[in-house]
Amino acid sequence: MHRIGVFVCHCGTNIAATVDVKAVAEAALNETGVVFSADYQYMCSEAGQTLVQDTIKEHKLTGVVVCSCSPRMHEATFRKAAAKAGLNSYMVEIANIREQCSWIHKDMMSGTEKAVILMRAAVAKVKLNAPLTPGQTPVTKRALVIGGGIAGIQTALDIAEAGFDVDIVEKQPTIGGKMTQIDKTFPTLDCASCILTPKMVDCAQNEKIHIYSYSEVESVTGFVGNFTVKIKRKARYIDEKKCTGCGECIEKCPMKKVPNEFNLGLDNRKAIYIPFAQAVPKVATIDSNYCIKLKTGKCGLCSTVCGAGAIDYTQQDTIIEEKYGAIVAATGYNPINIEKFDEFAYSQSPDVITSLELERLMNAAGPSNGTLVRPSYLSNQHDPEAHPHTIVFVQCVGSRSTECRKGSKEYCSKICCMYTAKHAMLIREKYPDTDVYVFYIDVRTPGKLFDEFYRRAVEQYGVHYIKGMVGKVAPKADGKLNVQASDLISNEQLHIDADLVVLATAIEPDKSARSIGTMLTASMDTNDFFTEAHPKLRPVESPTAGVFLSGVAQGPKDIPETVTQASAAAAKVIGILVKDQLTGNPCVAHSDELMCNGCSACEKVCPYGAITYSDKEFRQPDRTVAIRRVASVNPAVCQGCGACTVACPSGAMDLKGFSNQQIMAEVDAICR
């Protein structure tokens, strides 16, 4: 038998002014199952809650309906109150007679009438409520960070600082990411390596952090608190434990013509290599695409010189399996491929370079040892022609583009305005004899000390900023580059003979992001950036529970913002890892195995991958045992949207707290 109590709130005059609360309370008594009704000035007050609690005990209520403000406001309050009185907190329903009744209707009669109907619907629903207990799942106290750039490093350091184990998976032979390739950072102009490499060393030395370099995530299963991840450790043909990073092998390697990806192909490296001097881990890697020994079986010089005996040509890719409680995607970015941008002659002239290539050219550890030279003179740096005198920067190459050219992006890459100002300023400071032009659509400098920085480039360093786009870069016979551009302010066509053209290329998420997103069942936008759970209020969480976002994987951002987000993601991860048990939302889907026909319709619509199928034994009416394929929902993963309940053709799938019967009862009560 139902014993329902109905409590009608006046909310001062907020409700009582347009709803006859006493009439609503009286009408409630006409409903079958209602044994008690009352109205009170402020139901959410201490006295109001005591009234609810006392009535639950006194009348042995099995369900409570509170006619008051929106459940978004006080549902939790009344659920807690009910739980204190010994009633399951999910046996409470709210009829929203304030926001959705008294506040929008002026007429007492229609207001009261509607309030009665809403009360009836809530009573009809609460009669079908079942006591629910939130599920508890244990938490694996270890985190995984995918990507070892500055975002991943900062996240890992913060998690480790809180005392939890954390693994970094980095596909390159070293952690550090894009920031290792950058020369100086805006707006303070401190050297990127100087601030990054100590953090890389901290990672290596921290006992709580384990770095899987030259490794990739192979598969992810499980759910928040209990992820199982397979990590592929690519064969580097070096025993990481033995290698001391002395570099003897690199010295002796005869294969010298391998494009050096760290310097973006501006110079060459050996087939056995350490990407850069401060690499972490400082362990050599053999590039199997170029190694003579691995390709032809002859050579083997490196193993003869290696005193540590670290070289192992027979090494294979290995797969390891680890368990994690939370995962952070910090997969980072790459500049877009601009070979389709023919007008800038990037593929035709070595003197047309991207901004990242310029970073390497200006870096003391770069191919020209920090002397700015035209890339066409890299092998002949002392030639008087090697020094560029006129340099043209082109902004928004591939960013903010409305044309549907392959590779161009609609979004603003955010960092280009600032790094171009930095490049222009650094060049003018070091080489006052140069003329530097910057062509821009807009200069966007929001950020602390950013606009001041840009103005310094213009006012103090005399960089020529010209509003307008470059239409064409044409290589000339004398090796110069003819830059044709329009100045939109003076409305003139400009022809500049430049020695060097630098393109501020758009940045895009790393190519691996899409497959990692699929593995994590984390949603992504059309540009392959990870989507946040809420763009304003949950910016570092993915909609998939237990998956967090850090750095450019979520959207273009500069280093300070990346570090901020990385620490925020770490805080969220720590919030999960400190718990021994995770409490779930009990309003989740569940499948009636007797009705399920194993069609997989629910599995296909589930955005969280919460539904799995398994073969189960069922006793038949004739006492034989049949094996059927049936769906089961993992309550820890299910978020309770209910998409599966509608997709299910046999009606086996239902949602606790919002069951088919409950909603139908509400419809019936409203349409009575």
Added chain:
Amino acid sequence: MQVNGEFRPLIVAFCCNWCSYAGADLAGTNRLNYPADVKIIRVPCSCRVNPMFVLRAFQRGADGVILCGCHPGDCHYTSGNYFTRRRMTLLFSMLDYFGIEKERTRVEWVSAAEGAKFAKTMNEFVEAVTKLGENKRLEDLRCKK
């Protein structure tokens, strides 16, 4: 339903918990009026609305049914409203074939910030349904007391 000799429609509105229900709350907070004929049922996501619920409402005498969800791309559950959009397009065209006019059924995207849009939508919808009058087509007379 006849009230004082004047026809008042019975409208069932299904609102998703995250956007539209909050949008309806905001309409209330801002005291934006819309007719009391609209009765809101809270569902976690617009994709929770089984076509069965819509049919049931018409069967029990509702004159119009409206579904409100988050804007496409903004679904709290990432993709729920896309299912709603497809399911309801099919259902509504079938209902139209049965004689439940297209104006009696509607899917609208209302965000939690669009209280004004919620009120406006409801005003328009009620007006459209009122013009059509009572829904007799699917009403199951056995349900009438």
